[in-house]
Amino acid sequence: DAGITQSPRHKVTETGTPVTLRCHQTENHRYMYWYRQDPGHGLRLIHYSYGVKDTDKGEVSDGYSVSRSKTEDFLLTLESATSSQTSVYFCAISESSLDSNQPQHFGDGTRLSIL
């Protein structure tokens, strides 16, 4: 299994509070991703990173920010959580490659509930 650790695994918080989720990898992969999983939508990309301090927006980036200060860590922040951000969040990594045939490897997810 790819060495990906997400923390926390579960979190319950209130609307309007800041929340930070952490993804830590031990594979030294260049690319890291944050997805959210919601029923009927599969996984949707929030943000991704292609190197230290290099990040870009995905399909559903509104209300989220990310940071990557080290190769192994990718943080996802909800500056002011809303109930619509209740979801399961997955981190993924993939190797450096010019080809798109490299798969992504996923962490076990963080279940976030915003009341």
Next chain:
Amino acid sequence: GDSVTQMEGPVTLSEEAFLTINCTYTATGYPSLFWYVQYPGEGLQLLLKATKADDKGSNKGFEATYRKETTSFHLEKGSVQVSDSAVYFCALRDRIWDMRFGAGTRLTVKP
């Protein structure tokens, strides 16, 4: 933009039945195609992949063939087991950073 459409579930089968989960895609380029499996409480695990037309991916008795002419990548298994019960996701990747997933199909296999 690129997209993936999976057959809606849930799918319920008896043990040893034949499984097909349909997946079709829309892409402007020449994507790689993937099937992932998700067990309860876990992340997605790569099941198989195919990177060009007519490629067949296979793993653990599951197979899928990349059909460019029908833009499809249907997942099949000849004889399912109870342990195959999970959610299955079809996905395509046309650019390194851009992987698109289908909505997922929940499979339940009964003894």
